[in-house]
Every structure is written in structure tokens, then in C-alpha cells.
Amino acid sequence: xxxxxxxxxxxxxxxxxxxxxxxxxxxxxxxxxxxxxxxxxxxxxxxxxxxxxxxxxxxxxxxxxxxxxxxxxxxxxxxxxxxxxxxxxxxxxxxxxxxxxxxxxxxxxxxxxxxxxxxxxxxxxxxxxxxxxxxxxxxxxxxxxxxxxxxxxxxxxxxxxxxxxxxxxxxxxxxxxxxxxxxxxxxxxxxxxxxxxxxxxxxxxxxxxxxxxxxxxxxxxxxxxxxxxxxxxxxxxxxxxxxxxxxxxxxxxxxxxxxxxxxxxxxxxxxxxxxxxxxxxxxxxxxxxxxxxxxxxxxxxxxxxxxxxxxxxxxxxxxxxxxxxxxxxxxxxxxxxxxxxxxxxxxxxxxxxxxxxxxxxxxxxxxxxxxxxxxxxxxxxxxxxxxxxxxxxxxxxxxxxxxxxxxxxxxxxxxxxxxxxxxxxxxxxxxxxxxxxxxxxxxxxxxxxxxxxxxxxxxxxxxxxxxxxxxxxxxxxxxxxxxxxxxxxxxxxxxxxxxxxxxxxxxxxxxxxxxxxxxxxxxxxxxxxxxxxxxxxxxxxxxxxxxxxxxxxxxxxxxxxxxxxxxxxxxxxxxxxxxxxxxxxxxxxxxxxxxxxxxxxxxxxxxxxxxxxxxxxxxxxxxxxxxxxxxxxxxxxxxxxxxxxxxxxxxxxxxxxxxxxxxxxxxxxxxxxxxxxxxxxxxxxxxxxxxxxxxxxxxxxxxxx
Numbered sequence: 001x002x003x004x005x006x007x008x009x010x011x012x013x014x015x016x017x018x019x020x021x022x023x024x025x026x027x028x029x030x031x032x033x034x035x036x037x038x039x040x041x042x043x044x045x046x047x048x049x050x051x052x053x054x055x056x057x058x059x060x061x062x063x064x065x066x067x068x069x070x071x072x073x074x075x076x077x078x079x080x081x082x083x084x085x086x087x088x089x090x091x092x093x094x095x096x097x098x099x100x101x102x103x104x105x106x107x108x109x110x111x112x113x114x115x116x117x118x119x120x121x122x123x124x125x126x127x128x129x130x131x132x133x134x135x136x137x138x139x140x141x142x143x144x145x146x147x148x149x150x151x152x153x154x155x156x157x158x159x160x161x162x163x164x165x166x167x168x169x170x171x172x173x174x175x176x177x178x179x180x181x182x183x184x185x186x187x188x189x190x191x192x193x194x195x196x197x198x199x200x201x202x203x204x205x206x207x208x209x210x211x212x213x214x215x216x217x218x219x220x221x222x223x224x225x226x227x228x229x230x231x232x233x234x235x236x237x238x239x240x241x242x243x244x245x246x247x248x249x250x251x252x253x254x255x256x257x258x259x260x261x262x263x264x265x266x267x268x269x270x271x272x273x274x275x276x277x278x279x280x281x282x283x284x285x286x287x288x289x290x291x292x293x294x295x296x297x298x299x300x301x302x303x304x305x306x307x308x309x310x311x312x313x314x315x316x317x318x319x320x321x322x323x324x325x326x327x328x329x330x331x332x333x334x335x336x337x338x339x340x341x342x343x344x345x346x347x348x349x350x351x352x353x354x355x356x357x358x359x360x361x362x363x364x365x366x367x368x369x370x371x372x373x374x375x376x377x378x379x380x381x382x383x384x385x386x387x388x389x390x391x392x393x394x395x396x397x398x399x400x401x402x403x404x405x406x407x408x409x410x411x412x413x414x415x416x417x418x419x420x421x422x423x424x425x426x427x428x429x430x431x432x433x434x435x436x437x438x439x440x441x442x443x444x445x446x447x448x449x450x451x452x453x454x455x456x457x458x459x460x461x462x463x464x465x466x467x468x469x470x471x472x473x474x475x476x477x478x479x480x481x482x483x484x485x486x487x488x489x490x491x492x493x494x495x496x497x498x499x500x501x502x503x504x505x506x507x508x509x510x511x512x513x514x515x516x517x518x519x520x521x522x523x524x525x526x527x528x529x530x531x532x533x534x535x536x537x538x539x540x541x542x543x544x545x546x547x548x549x550x551x552x553x554x555x556x557x558x559x560x561x562x563x564x565x566x567x568x569x570x571x572x573x574x575x576x577x578x579x580x581x582x583x584x585x586x587x588x589x590x591x592x593x594x595x596x597x598x599x600x601x602x603x604x605x606x607x608x609x610x611x612x613x614x615x616x617x618x619x620x621x622x623x624x625x626x627x628x629x630x631x632x633x634x635x636x637x638x639x640x641x642x643x644x645x646x647x648x649x650x651x652x653x654x655x656x657x658x659x660x661x662x663x664x665x666x667x668x669x670x671x672x673x674x675x676x677x678x679x680x681x682x683x684x685x686x687x688x689x690x691x692x693x694x695x696x697x698x699x700x701x702x703x704x705x
Contacts, residue, residue, distance in 0.1 A: 005355075011296075012339065019309065020075065028093045035052065039425075041329075043102075048328035050101075052333065053095075054108075056330075058333075062340055066345060067342075076122050080122050112221075113161070135166070141154075141155050141159060148180065152177045153215070163222070177218075190372055191211035192371075197396040203392040204259025215230075216280070252298055252414065258389075260394075261327075265335050276341065317627075321421065321422060379655075393453070395408075395454035396455065397698070401475075406418060428477060432476075444525075465687050467497065468498060469495060492516065494643065501675075501677050503683065504679075509648070513525060529634065532604045532632075533624050592613050592614060594615040607652075620632065663678040665678075
């Protein structure tokens with residue numbers, strides 16, 4: 001649907017109004033709590049009610065600010081009543097204190113920011129007693145030692161606002177917030193959301209909707225009282241980040257499906273709009289609006305709201321597999337940050353300039369984002385953006401963890417979601433048997449259980465290649481969370497070193513497995529490709545692969561026929577040539593090939609190009625945020641993996657089948673194993689997998705099963 005710039009803004013305003021009006025029937029009489037239907041979060045019903053008020057108040061604030069106080073739906077009076085009720089300690093609808101509810105600190109920042117943006121229409125018109133009660137409720141934030149992540153900014157924003165209206169604030173709190181933020185800056189526009197094990201390993205959407213947003217609003221609130229040079233420093237960092245973020249949105253309007261709090265959806269636009277508001281963006285105004293409107297329409301089109309107009313817990317549908325224990329019925333309303341653009345006046349260039357194509361529509365691109373450790377490839381023909389992940393996994397390297405599917409997978413995209421079976425909010429044991437599958441490199445034990453990856457160590461990172469290593473381990477309870485999963489016994493296994501080369505739609509994934517102290521052998525190696533929702537397995541492609549090997553088409557649960565590499569499993573890799581022999585460079589299917597087509601169009605193909613002769617499909621039911629059914633293509637070794645041997649898979653995600661495949665040859669150099677990749681256009685890459693130090697055993701004293 002094509003709209004004029006003016007129609008675009010009206011569309012955004014109508015969407016915001018519908019969201020705000022839809023929650024009113026669930027508010028308490030005094031408007032201070034909004035109790036939306038659904039499973040409560042771990043913080044409890046009272047906290048969830050405050051969350052409903054605070055997060056929708058933020059949306060109302062942006063709506064009022066951009067309209068210059070124009071208020072056809074009485075937003076200012078409605079939320080002013082809630083402020084008066086919620087801060088009355090004697091009222092049955094009062095808000096929880098920070099001592100009673102830690103989550104209240106999060107919501108306090110939204111309330112403070114909203115009060116700042118609506119000051120002429122709400123704060124300045126409140127009764128003096130109500131203003132004082134608000135400041136009294138905020139006051140215990142001062143001197144409070146916040147967790148070492150984006151939470152420090154809830155304190156910073158709250159105290160900055162309090163400072164401007166005569167409330168309590170501590171200079172040391174503000175200094176600590178600024179200092180920690182500088183320490184978490186990883187360069188090139190990227191923040192780690194705090195440090196894990198003293199390292200910057202936490203890269204996700206919080207970089208945009210928290211770590212860039214709050215520092216600039218902190219300066220906006222303080223005005224001339226902000227430290228000299230701070231605004232310019234934050235503006236420069238955001239400008240650099242947006243040069244990367246514009247690449248991480250697909251032509252379908254979807255942001256990257258990676259990281260925690262995915263149910264916040266539109267909040268991924270927060271940094272984009274903040275860049276426009278603070279003149280801290282490399283994007284043309286028309287690209288900013290095009291990207292934002294495309295994302296808004298993407299989530300609207302895919303059912304982000306239910307029949308009552310309420311945002312649901314999930315991604316494209318109500319779905320608990322991508323939630324966290326802190327997710328409650330009102331949590332999705334952090335999507336309000338995605339409406340910051342409404343705070344810009346109607347005559348701002350983002351609302352008047354013609355739209356321009358998104359980055360992925362302008363042409364193919366490849367990038368190496370060193371801070372998060374991501375290789376990125378966007379292809380204009382299908383509008384898909386893919387990320388290969390050899391960087392942060394949100395895990396403390398001091399001990400093994402259960403894999404969080406939204407951090408530990410080797411690849412993420414704008415058109416697929418990782419398999420997330422079960423409900424991780426239900427607590428320990430709720431996903432006890434969840435095995436890493438899609439875009440995972442695992443060892444299968446005698447019971448068929450897949451090993452886990454976290455924590456991983458980055459070995460090397462270049463323009464088009466990256467390598468990381470992890471110790472295979474099997475947790476007794478595989479239930480995940482972003483912060484490490486349950487404290488459970490683990491069985492430790494061999495080292496797995498994985499290298500990737502990414503160009504266009506194809507990743508060449510090379511793997512070596514090496515023994516570790518006290519580890520056993522006898523494991524089958526399995527490499528997973530992209531999971532696609534509501535996929536139908538293409539039996540014709542499997543049959544073609546079988547015929548290429550001189551065999552018959554097997555059933556869907558079997559290998560795709562033949563032995564990739566002519567049965568070289570276990571042979572020396574020095575000088576072997578597989579993917580380039582016969583089929584590899586001409587686009588024909590390999591013997592060990594499986595193809596899955598998603599309902600919405602993405603085609604997922606995996607090819608066992610070297611020492612991975614068996615291909616199959618693993619089906620999922622209600623295990624993917626994109627749809628109720630899903631399918632993942634995988635390839636495996638023929639029996640136990642041989643240590644010190646190179647295994648190679650070609651992994652494709654595109655709108656159609658790959659037009660041509662790269663040629664891959666292998667060689668050994670001392671103890672390194674190398675995959676030499678020649679792409680169809682003549683470009684070359686070398687994936688070098690060094691052998692691990694045999695004496696290195698960082699978890700020798702860790703509790704083992």
C-alpha cells in the first residue's frame with residue numbers, strides 16, 4: 001500500500017490511538033494500574049499493572065508531544081488521574097515501591113521520561129501534592145546500586161528528571177551511569193548491555209532501544225546541566241550504530257530475530273527515531289520513515305495485536321517460546337519506544353520527505369561487524385538479511401551454560417526465527433529436553449541428545465570469515481534463559497571449532513572436533529541449517545540428490561542418499577577436494593542435500609559437502625515464533641565423528657534455490673585445517689581452523705554430572 005508522507009503520519013497516529021484506547025477497559029477505576037489479560041510475569045500482578053500504566057503512558061507522551069498538546073482522546077487527563085492514584089500510599093490502587101518490587105525501577109524511567117515530554121500538559125498542571133508524591137515515589141532510586149546493565153539508565157533518567165523539578169538526585173549516581181556506559185562501549189557504535197564475566201558479550205536489540213536511547217534522553221532532560229561534550233559523544237556513537245542498524249532490517253520490514261525481549265517488537269525502531277530527533281543519523285529522512293513504517297506494517301500484518309487491539313506476547317503470533325521470566329501481559333508495550341517518531345512535529349523532514357528504498361533493496365551487501373562478531377549479508381533479490389554469529393552469546397565464560405536459542409545459534413535472519421520449543425518462563429525443567437537444532441553444530445551422545453555451545457570463544461574474525469570454539473557439553477536441564485540457564489550438572493565433551501565464510505545467500509560452515517581432557521568419543525556430528533515456518537519438505541530435491549549419487553530417493557526421515565566426498569570420512573584432509581568435484585561449482589545438488597520451503601517464501605537448503613553424507617529434516621510443532629509448524633534441514637556424519645578431521649556444510653537461505661555453489665578444497669597446514677573457498681564470481685576465502693591447546697581446561701573444577 002502506497003501512502004503520501006502526510007498519510008503515513010496519520011497512519012502512525014491512528015495506530016497509536018488504537019493501542020492506547022484498547023487498554024483502557026483493563027484499567028482500574030483510578031487509572032493507575034492496567035491489568036491486561038494473560039499469564040502474570042515472575043514479578044507479580046501488581047508489578048504487571050504498573051507496567052501497563054507506565055509503558056502506555058510513554059506512548060501517550062510521544063503522541064501528545066508531537067501534536068503540541070493536541071489531545072482529542074483526553075490522554076493527559078486520563079494519565080494524570082493515574083499518576084495521582086498510583087502515588088497515593090493510602091490508595092488501594094497504589095503503585096508498588098522499589099523495595100517491594102524491583103521491576104518498578106524500570107517503569108519509573110518510562111514515567112519520568114513521559115513526564116518530561118508532556119511537562120506543559122501534565123506535570124505543570126498537577127496539584128502540588130501530587131507532584132510531591134511522585135517525587136517521593138521516585139526518591140528511593142537515589143543511591144540505589146543498580147544491576148550492571150541497561151538498568152543503570154533507569155536510575156539515570158529518573159534522577160535527571162527529578163533534578164529538573166526539585167526532586168532528589170545524587171551526582172555520584174549520574175557519574176557512575178556515565179562511567180559504566182563508557183566502559184561498555186565496544187566501538188563502532190555498539191554497546192554491550194553490561195559485561196558478562198568481565199567481557200563485552202551481550203549484543204542484542206538493547207543496544208538500540210536502551211543503550212543508545214537513554215543516554216541521549218538523559219542529555220535532553222538535563223539540557224544545559226548535562227556534562228560538557230556528553231551529548232556530542234552520544235550523538236556520534238548513535239550515528240555510527242545506525243549505519244549498521246539500517247542493514248539489519250529486511251525488505252519485509254522485520255528486524256533481526258535475535259536476542260531477548262523480542263516481544264517488544266517495534267521497539268527496535270527506538271534508536272532509528274532517536275537518531276532523527278537528535279540529528280544523529282546517517283540516514284536520509286525518507287529512508288528513516290520508510291524503514292519505520294515498513295516495520296510497523298510488518299508487525300501489524302502478522303498479527304501483533306489480537307482481536308481486542310492488545311499487543312500479544314510473542315512475535316508474529318502469541319508465542320511463549322521467545323519470552324523471559326520477566327515477560328508479563330503488558331511487557332510488549334515497550335513497543336511504545338518504536339513510536340518516538342510521533343514526538344517529531346508534522347513538518348519535520350521525516351514526515352515530509354518522499355520514502356527511499358531500504359538498504360537491502362538498494363543492492364546486495366556484505367559487512368563484518370567486529371564488535372558483536374557478526375558477518376552480515378543482505379540480498380536484494382529476496383530482501384533477506386542474514387547474520388552469522390561468532391561473537392557474544394550473553395554467557396559468562398567461567399562455566400558452561402544451556403544454550404539460549406536467541407543468542408547461541410550460528411546464524412539469525414530477518415525472515416526466520418530460531419527453534420524455541422517449550423515455555424522458558426515456566427522455570428527450571430520447563431524445557432529440560434530442548435536440544436539445539438537449527439543453525440547449531442552439535443555432537444549427539446549415545447542417547448541422541450545434542451550438545452550445547454555456550455560459552456563460545458572467538459578465535460578469529462575477518463571481513464568475510466570468522467571462527468569460534470566451544471566445549472561440547474550436555475546439561476542435565478536444558479532450560480534456557482539469557483543469563484545462563486539453571487545451575488545444573490553438565491557432562492563435558494570434546495572441543496568443537498567452527499569457521500564460517502559468508503557471501504550472498506550461502507554460508508560455508510567448516511567444523512573440526514578435537515578431544516579435550518576427560519572427554520569421550522563416539523559422538524555423531526550434526527549440523528543444522530535454517531529453520532523455516534510452515535515448511536513443506538521438497539521431496540523432489542531430495543530425489544535429485546539421491547540420483548546424483550546413483551541411489552534412490554529415501555523417505556523424509558532418512559539420509560538424502562549417497563555419501564558426500566565419496567566416503568572420505570576419516571581420511572586425512574590434506575589435499576582432499578569435495579565441494580568442487582563435479583557438482584559443487586555448477587549449482588547442481590550434492591548427494592547429501594535437503595531443501596525446505598517456508599510458507600512465506602524463504603528456501604532453506606543444507607548440503608553435506610565434506611564428510612557429512614546423511615541429510616534429513618527435523619519437523620517442529622509449535623516450536624517457532626514464525627508459525628505453528630516448522631522444519632529444519634540437517635546433515636550428519638556417517639557414525640562417530642573422527643577427531644581432527646574437517647567437515648564442511650553449505651548452508652543457504654534465499655527466496656529461491658541457490659543459483660550456483662562455491663567450490664571448496666581442503667588442506668592441512670601444521671595442526672591447522674583449512675577450507676579454501678572459491679565463490680562463483682571468483683572471490684576467494686580461506687577458513688582456517690586451528691587445533692585447540694590440549695592442556696587448556698577452563699572448567700576442570702566445575703561441577704560435572
